[in-house]
Amino acid sequence: MAGMNLAHHLLDLYDAQLRRAARPDGPGCHVERSGAVVRQTGPAHAWNGVLWSGLDERTADAAIAAQLDHYRARGVPFEWKLYGHDGPADLGARLVAAGFEAEEPETLLAAEAAAQAGAAALPDGVELREVTDAEGVRQVVEVHERAFGTDSSDLGRRLLDRLAADPGTVPAVLAVADGVPVSAARLELYPGTDFAGLWGGGTVEGWRGRGLYRALVAHRARVAAAHGHRYVQVDAAPTSRPILQRLGFVPLTTTTPYLHA
Incomplete structure (x- = not known):
């Protein structure tokens, strides 16, 4: 399956498995379908938001209002994860008019896990370590904050929740x-599902451009393939997209986070 046909196939599979039939991504979270919207609701430090919507010009505004009511009643901020092929065409503008703030668009890409799982060279003195405990989580948070300059404390809590729920x-x-x-x-x-998700990929200044990103992609692809997942997917920032495409990842669509406090 080549080129555009592969991209269409993967996007259809992604929509079906990870959006319309999404499962909770952490303890204390639940996913439900409300009308033409699939959403996740959880604790304040969890990811709360809309995963999929099947809307048109007649139904969009009412659906937006319903999600605002839902999350306000729970007192949590949330995200509407808008994909480039979602309707109606002006859904982004409608979200902004309802008080959402758009973040920078990213590109959804996917690749076969086995094809990405080859060996990747590491610089001398560097090793990869899998995170299995609270100290590892603390180090992930530290690296993310140094690499991205953002508060990653909620990420740390989510990772600790996952380890507590499934120590393996x-x-x-x-x-x-x-x-x-x-x-x-x-x-x-x-x-x-056929998919595993690759997230983060933050490297501190001074170590960028030395193959660490590629090595982390390869390692996670090996883990994904070992667990029976055929594909790996990434929401890529503009800086990561060219690297991933050189590795063989296929662009499927764009995705833009619309945030509501």
Whole structure:
């Protein structure tokens, strides 16, 4: 299956498995379908938001109002995850008019896990470590805050929740240089689907451009393939998209977070 046909196939599969039939991504979260909207609701530190919608010009405004009521009643901020192929065409403008703020668009890409799982060279003195305990989570948070300049405390709580619920899981991988964590990336295995998700991929300044991103992609792809997932998917920032396309990832669509406090 080549080119555009592959992209269409993967996007249809992604929509069916990870959006319309989404499962909760952490303890204390639940996913439900409300009319033409699929949403996740959980604790304040969890990801709360709309995963899928099947709206048109007649139904969009009422659906937006219903989601605002739902999350306001629970006192949590939330995200409407809008994909480039979602309707109606002016849904983004309608969200902004309702008080949402758009963040930078990203590109949804996917690739076969086995094709990405080859060996990747690491610089001398660097090793990869799988995160399995609270200290590893602390190091992931530290790396993300240094790499992205953002508060990652909620991410840390989500990773700790996952480890507590399933002590055998590996939610993230660290690249460690002479004992110091310098890069971190997260892994989401979606049971019962063809996909695993690659998230994060933050590297501290001074270690960028040295192959750590590629090595973390390869390691997580190996884990995904070992768990029976055929594909890995990424929501890529503009800086990551060219790297992933050179590795063979196929662009499927765009995705833009619309946030409501």
